[in-house]
Amino acid sequence: MKLFQVILSALIIMTTTSACSADTPQSVDMIVEGDYLVTMDAEGTIIQDGAIAVKNGEILATGTRQDIHAQYTSENVIPGTNRVLMPGLINGHTHTAMTLFRGMADDYDLMTWLTNYIFPMEGRFVDPEFVKIGTELACLEMIRGGTTTFVDMYFYPEVIADVTERCGMRAIIGAPAIDFPSPGFNGWDDSYAAAIEFVTNYQSASGRITAGFAPHAPYTVTPEHYAALAAKAKELGAPITTHIAEDQAEVKTIKERYGTTSIDLLNKQGAFDVTMIGAHIVWPTDEDMDILKEKGVGPIHNPTSNMKTAAGFSPVQEMISKGIDVGLGTDGAASNNDLDMWEEIRMAALIHKGFNADATVMPAETVLQTATSMGARAIDMGGQIGSLEAGKRADMIQISLDAPRLTPLYNVLSHLVYVADSEDVVTTIIDGQVVMLDSEVLTLDAEAVKAAAVAKSDEIKAALAQGPSD
Ligand SMILES: [Zn+2]
Incomplete structure (x- = not known):
């Protein structure tokens, strides 16, 4: 009787687990995509049509868009059409x-x-x-x-x-x-x-x-x-x-x-x-x-x-x-x-x-x-950081490939090293938090920061114009 109960429980657990993974994708905080997912792992893996599932600031999984969306679901999906996804x-x-x-x-x-x-x-x-x-x-x-x-x-x-x-x-x-x-x-x-x-x-x-x-x-x-x-x-x-x-x-x-x-x-x-x-x-x-x-x-x-x-x-x-x-x-x-x-x-x-x-x-x-x-x-x-692999912190960026100088593309690493610029970065994510989206920094008021820097430089210029301090 007891043995039967153990087997039955095991069967129920197995059925539940497989039903869960097949029918109910796991809910995550964020899925980030990229036409090219440049992982920078030890093997130099680059996944075409890639995506990453993120939860609690950590990378849960990397894979193709299709695989990641089959296994995970999120209300927060950052699309990656014509974008490279790589480590920050x-x-x-x-x-x-x-x-x-x-x-x-x-x-x-x-x-x-x-x-x-x-x-x-x-x-x-x-x-x-x-x-x-x-x-x-x-x-x-x-x-x-x-x-x-x-x-x-x-x-x-x-x-x-x-x-x-x-x-x-x-x-x-x-x-x-x-x-x-x-x-x-x-x-x-x-x-x-x-x-x-x-x-x-x-x-x-x-x-x-x-x-x-x-x-x-x-x-x-x-x-x-x-x-x-x-x-x-x-x-x-x-x-x-x-x-x-x-x-x-x-x-x-x-x-x-x-x-x-x-x-x-x-x-x-x-x-x-x-x-x-x-x-x-x-x-x-x-x-x-x-x-x-x-x-x-x-x-x-x-x-x-x-x-x-x-x-x-x-x-x-x-x-x-x-x-x-x-x-x-x-x-x-x-x-x-x-x-x-x-x-x-x-x-x-x-x-x-x-x-x-x-x-x-x-x-x-x-x-x-x-x-x-x-x-x-x-x-x-x-x-903790430096490559996009399961278990590491979710520090990643998306680079737009829209600029004429990034067209055409034969080798994504070549473009990242010999062509890409700061201006091509469109998304910055640190520890699972989106700190820049669509090229707009979300955690700092850009205009206020620049105005404060200009005001400080005006003070410095005025002081220097009066000559040395001693
Ligand atoms: Zn130094």
């Missing part, structure tokens, strides 16, 4: 609020630009209001262009985190630490204390924001200070992002001061024993690259900034061929002068071919990986 772009290194310094100091080498222009202007103008307005402008620009995650390094990280939370983006926000006086701080001691307080106490309500440390660079932060920060980062399980081996002046300074390279120096301070996001890394030696590989450091390539400040050409193809995960970034808008990841993608695909006189260097798929899947691994978020 990851900007691995920026200084968001520097959008307000866009175009203020061009055509100087890195150290002249920093020492004579940027550091003095930051000391004079950067305060919480400046950072709020500049970060809102940055987020508006990034969402518009299909960036869904960024790694930031700037002053007043709690203000940056607040703006980022409100506008729906995902970010690693590094609290700055530097040895000399900077906005809000007299020097190392108080910037270090504030950074520890931020990383220890910051809680992201949405879970989209990770707090980390952002010591500026080996030429502005002593090895002892890096060691102290690294120990604290290890204790708190927090990531570090810092500028490393950016230009020849740094290489020379570090050699003179410490008799070694920036990478060897930081490694010896334990700075690579935690998640380390290394901005630039333009001048690694062979030994340096071995350290990066062994320690799992994620170099972030910033091609436009490196050319603009004459920092040089990073050997990204060598690092990638050694198995190092390299990400892509814009750097701040004061050395770029925008936050357009499509431009970085194109630059990364082109400049190394020219520099190496070898057209096979940095092929389209590899470059796209640096902005998505490989870029996610470089910032130690490969398990």
